[in-house]
Amino acid sequence: MGMESVHNTTGTNEVENYDFTDSELIYYVRNALDSTTSDDSSYQELVGLMHHKERLSPDQVALLSTCLKALSGAVSCIDMTCHKDLLSSIFAMSLWRHGVEASDALADLVVSLAVSNGKFVDLCLAMLVRNFMPPYSFMDSLKEPRGLARKAHALSLVHSSLESISRLVPLAPTRLAALVVQEMPRIQEKEKIGQAGALTNIRIFVENMFRLESGPVGALVGSTMLMAVVDRLLDLDLDISWDDILKDESSRGIFEMELEDWEYEGEDADDLEQIIGQSLSRKALSRNASAEQLDALLVLTFEHLESCQTQGRLNEVFSVLLQSFCRTVLNAYKSKFTQFVMFYVCALDPENCGVSFSKTLVDLFCSDCPPLTRMSAAAYLASYLSRAMFLSDKVVLTNLKRLVDWCVEYCGIHGDDCDLNPEAHRIFYAGCQAIMYILCFRMRGIITVPWLKSQLSMMPIETILKHPLAPLKVCLPSVVEEFLGQAKAARLFTVSKTFIFDDLLESELSRAFGGLERLDMFFPFDPCLLKQSDSFIRQHYIYWSMVGKHYANDEQGSSDEEEDEEITVKGNDNMAMSYDDEGVNLDDFDLAMTKMSITPKNHSLIYGYGGELQELSRMPSKIRPSMSPPEL
Known part of the structure; x- marks a missing residue:
């Protein structure tokens, strides 16, 4: 039975209404796989069927689904070398591009390949991890209900497939954790202008990392996922220089300089401080692509911590985050915002996490660790x-x-x-x-x-x-x-x-x-x-x-x-x-400019140490923006 039995050659790309049993389909696919050593074109037709890029007709979708199911029953015949083109076509397919039937069949095939031969495990895992993110052409549709439904189905297939492979292949979780960290999107220079697609991609990828952390394979890969997210937060954090936020001079407090240079009438000092604070912080950071991504990822992280609290496993997550903090954030050079992950997890559970964090910090200070x-x-x-x-x-x-x-x-x-x-x-x-x-x-x-x-x-x-x-x-x-x-x-x-x-x-x-x-x-x-x-x-x-x-x-x-x-x-x-x-x-x-560390210089707002207490509403300005010690 050749491809012409299933797909006519009249150029109309229509599928004849033949009903085939599972055994007949598997027999056809086996013959196509065997034809790589002969002049039969069945194998090339099969590869071409997997390699569709244009929108498929309903009949073509039915044919694709049927062949994917048949391939799942013939995975023992697929060879890494002989069927390289077919495998490349399969692993290049996207679970986002097809309807329910075809995408379900594709996910089943990927699981079958991973379970059938250890040589396919990494390829299958990598294909599923790449499907964490949608094709670029799907970005706009994610704002619509139809696109969100497609996203939900595709990611459900991705995670159910990863769970099946991890359950059936003992070494798969270890390989999965490494692949996820490797595939995690990084900021490219050309993306620093703030492309929406780059921001959407990294958000969705991190959502999937948190889904792995809280899912059935979380016991095996969860700590790696959390630490990788913190590391990426820190990368973004360190990519933001204080020059992106504050136009400071080394010898003057930032607000001291701004109050001298700023001309404004009709507002009192507090209003002026808030206006300047907004100009220096929010607006400056809103133009920074790294800050925008960091803000979005911190929100995802905070929401994940809240879900962990609801699930009753916040202490477990806190232990991993504390380990990550001590390993990287504590000695990071000029970390500005990443540390608020620890602040928020402690806020969610003050009696346990909150007290434990303070104890860890004072223990470190009193220890024999390096001075910095x-x-x-x-x-x-x-x-x-x-x-x-x-x-x-x-x-x-x-x-x-x-x-x-x-x-x-x-x-x-x-x-x-x-x-x-x-x-x-x-x-x-x-x-x-x-x-x-x-x-x-x-x-x-x-x-x-x-x-x-x-x-x-x-x-x-x-x-x-x-x-x-x-x-x-x-x-x-x-x-x-x-x-x-x-x-x-x-x-x-x-x-x-x-x-x-x-x-x-x-x-x-x-x-x-x-x-x-x-x-x-x-x-x-x-x-x-x-x-x-x-x-x-x-x-x-x-x-x-x-x-x-x-x-x-x-x-x-x-x-x-x-x-x-x-x-x-x-x-x-x-x-x-x-x-x-x-x-x-x-x-x-809201503007966070009433803080002790960077507030305006005002000589009338300090204590008179030799006499009565003068008016005090804020700290002096000499404490400048935070700078952490250099890396050891």
Whole structure:
């Protein structure tokens, strides 16, 4: 029985209405496969049938489906060398291009090939992974219900086929994980202008990676999928330079420069700050293709974490993400947004993930890891404890005590005759700066609870600050000034004014702290400037204006006696609750420019250390955009 029995040769491309049994079809296909050694054209006709590019008629679709099913019953006759053209045609086919019957038949054939011969496994897996993404011509149709239905069916076939192969071929999951990572789309230079197709492709690919992670083969490939996604987030993150966000000068705070150069009338300072913030962050990033892709992938990641929480396996995913964080993100150079994956997974489960992350960071700082790792851990810990609204003040104080204890022990080892050398003692200064930075944000919440205030008062922080190593002269001046101002107002410490210097100036000691890649500028959980991602973060996040607003309201026009009364009356162990009770609207902080680290210089908004407390609504501007330590 030749091809002419199934497909006429009149040029009309119509299929005659013959009914064939499965055995007859398999017999025909076997003959076609055998004809590669003869002059019979049946094999070439079979290859041509698989190689259709134009739109098929209903009769041609029926013929294709029939032959695909017949090939599934004859896979034992397919040879890697003799039938190279046929295999190439099969593996070049797309599950997206055909209707239900033909695509189902194609998926069955691919599974049959993988199971029949180990030589076909990689080819079959690679073909299915390529089908994670649609052909380019399908991009526009994905916005329509019909296109979405085609997508759902195609990807359902892809994953069911991968699951079948993984179940029947023991080594397949290992090969699958490697192939997925290898095929993951990368940004090409020509795509950096922001092509919609490139963004759609990487989104769909990552969706499939998360589907693998949460599916039946997730136990075998899930950790690889999660780590690969984080690595790609970091690639995109590092592709964004601060020059893409902020037009900064090395010696001036960004808002200091912008407020000097910006001409604007008719708005007060807060409105002007928000206008400038929008100009510098959202608009600048919206023109960056890497930022756009990173934002989209972070949203997918956050949504996947939410689904993991619903499935009751968030702790399992957290363990993988924590491992990935310690392996790559912690020591990444200038990571800006990828770390918010850890922030969000902790926000979803504060009592377990949230506490575990803080413990890991403080353990790293107190360990014998390389200095840059320990300094980075201190910066992450300080920023995390300061910004995480979901962490209670008790948790913050527990971690703070470990930092203080380590610094006290360090002071004991290095006596009064030690040299003031920022490079030699950089880990110590990283710890001291972390302590002060945390208290800039969380002191207000801690002192409103008498027993927590008592614990804070008993910590020998003043001993550390007055040690001959002089951390107040080495750490970032704006952090030092803000910390001392709040500590003085709360009457927790009595540090001499001689330790203070103008925040406009940065001493040589402070400049030397951290070496070339200034860790004094590294606050990794500064507000997220990616618009879509920030919508997930903001409800769990402490903005500096929240702290400044509370402090300004409490201190303006109040006597010492009134202050004492307010501190003892307001008791709350959870900063999130106190903010909610005060009716703070998170939408007020949409632009994330009210943060402590990059706010406008305003000389009227600092503490007067020699007299009464002056107006304070935000941190000084000298803390510049976050920069992480160099890679080891």
